Each structure stands twice: as C-alpha cells, then as structure tokens.
Amino acid sequence: MVKFENGLIPVITQDYNTKEVLILSYMNEEAYKKTLDENALYYYSRSRNQLWKKGETSGNTQELICLTYDCDGDALLAQVIQKGPACHTGNTSCFFNDLLGTKATDVVSDVFDVIKDRKVNPKEGSYTNYLFDKGLEKILKKVGEESSEVIIAAMSKNKEELVYELSDLLYHSLVLMENEGVSLEDIKRELSKRR
Known part of the structure; x- marks a missing residue:
C-alpha cells in the first residue's frame, strides 16, 4: 500500500x-x-x-x-x-550534472545536442551549418555517399576504415534527423519494438 x-x-x-x-x-x-x-x-x-x-x-x-x-x-x-526533454532546461533528464566525474556519457546524444544547437545558434565555419544552409538535397546526398563508403569499407574487411565510415554515416544521419524533426527518442521508440 x-x-x-x-x-x-x-x-x-x-x-x-x-x-x-x-x-x-x-x-x-x-x-x-x-x-x-x-x-x-x-x-x-x-x-x-x-x-x-x-x-x-x-x-x-x-x-x-x-x-x-x-x-x-x-x-x-x-x-x-x-515526449521531448523531461527537464525544464531542455536536457533529456534532470540528472545531467556530474558530481564526481564518473558520469557515463552518451556520445551520440552529445553529438546530436551539438547538431541541434548549431541549427538554433549557427557558428561561422561550421560544417554542420553548411549542411543546414545547403538544405535537404545536400544532406541526403551526403547520407548516400557515406552509405556507399560504409559498403566499400566493409567489403575491404578494414575494421578501422569501417568504424570511420560508419561514424560519418551516423553523423550525417543525425543531421538529417534534426533537419526533418526526428528525435533520438523517436528512433529509440522504434528500435525498442524490434527487440
């Protein structure tokens, strides 16, 4: 009770x-x-x-x-x-202040946060802002290019190159997500259905 x-x-x-x-x-x-x-x-x-x-x-x-x-x-x-961030500060969680320096970081979320910030607060010389300025067609072209490079790296059996190209593909996919209003929560929800 x-x-x-x-x-x-x-x-x-x-x-x-x-x-x-x-x-x-x-x-x-x-x-x-x-x-x-x-x-x-x-x-x-x-x-x-x-x-x-x-x-x-x-x-x-x-x-x-x-x-x-x-x-x-x-x-x-x-x-x-x-739906959206839980914290009034805009963070996913209210528990984001690291007290002992032991907080596990989620690099993908951190990168996505930077991408979101670039959209709202453009920074001169930022590649992310260059992509946003060029628009959806350019972003899609980069996602396509990076997908091809992932395939080539995988076929060559070069793990280091594959990690590099997968990271490029993930970054450009995150830019596409922000451009099109797709959140990490949307992706997590969809992936959770596939367990």
Whole structure:
C-alpha cells in the first residue's frame, strides 16, 4: 500500500524504453489519483504549492506505462514514454550534472545536442551549418555517399576504415534527423519494438 508522508510521496520517473532516470519529484494524493485516471503524470510542486501536469505548458508530456511502489510503500517508480526533454532546461533528464566525474556519457546524444544547437545558434565555419544552409538535397546526398563508403569499407574487411565510415554515416544521419524533426527518442521508440 502506498504511504504519503506529510501528504507527499517521492516519485522516480524513468524512461520506459531507455531506462534512464528522468525526474525525481513528488505526488500528493490528488496527483496520484489523476495520474492513475489519465495515464499521464501529475506531480505536486512543493515550491509553488500546487498540482501540475507534466507537459501541460511545454508539450513535453509523459505517458504512464507502469507505476510501482517500493517494498515499504513510501516511494513510487513511474515508467513513462517521454515526449521531448523531461527537464525544464531542455536536457533529456534532470540528472545531467556530474558530481564526481564518473558520469557515463552518451556520445551520440552529445553529438546530436551539438547538431541541434548549431541549427538554433549557427557558428561561422561550421560544417554542420553548411549542411543546414545547403538544405535537404545536400544532406541526403551526403547520407548516400557515406552509405556507399560504409559498403566499400566493409567489403575491404578494414575494421578501422569501417568504424570511420560508419561514424560519418551516423553523423550525417543525425543531421538529417534534426533537419526533418526526428528525435533520438523517436528512433529509440522504434528500435525498442524490434527487440
């Protein structure tokens, strides 16, 4: 049975597909009931002293897939399908500050973040901005070229060259994704269906 201490219970919210922890927040009984009724996450803001629905203003909603409680009934784990970033800072997760220098980095996400930033904040001399400026046709041409180079590298049985060419293909695919409004979450969701 779920226990509300001083009217609140802590909620750890986790991405259902990636298992990444997104948020630590709180619910009161009203938020808890609304979450169960609507399959959307409601939290209780201690600083604003009010109920809030995740994504109501930002559009970065959380669809509830699974809600469990711990062995003592004094904490909840919500597994969700996250639309957009979970954190108000624009980060995927609220847990992005590295305290001990041991944070595992996701290089693909980091590169994609740089690509997204280049689109919003162009940088002179940036190859990424060159691709965005030239448009979809140029980006598609580069994806095609890199695909061919991956095939050639694989056929030559040169692992080092293959890694290099696959990295080029992935980078240009990320540029294409950003240009066309496809997120890493979209790709992760699709890949999770193929397990």
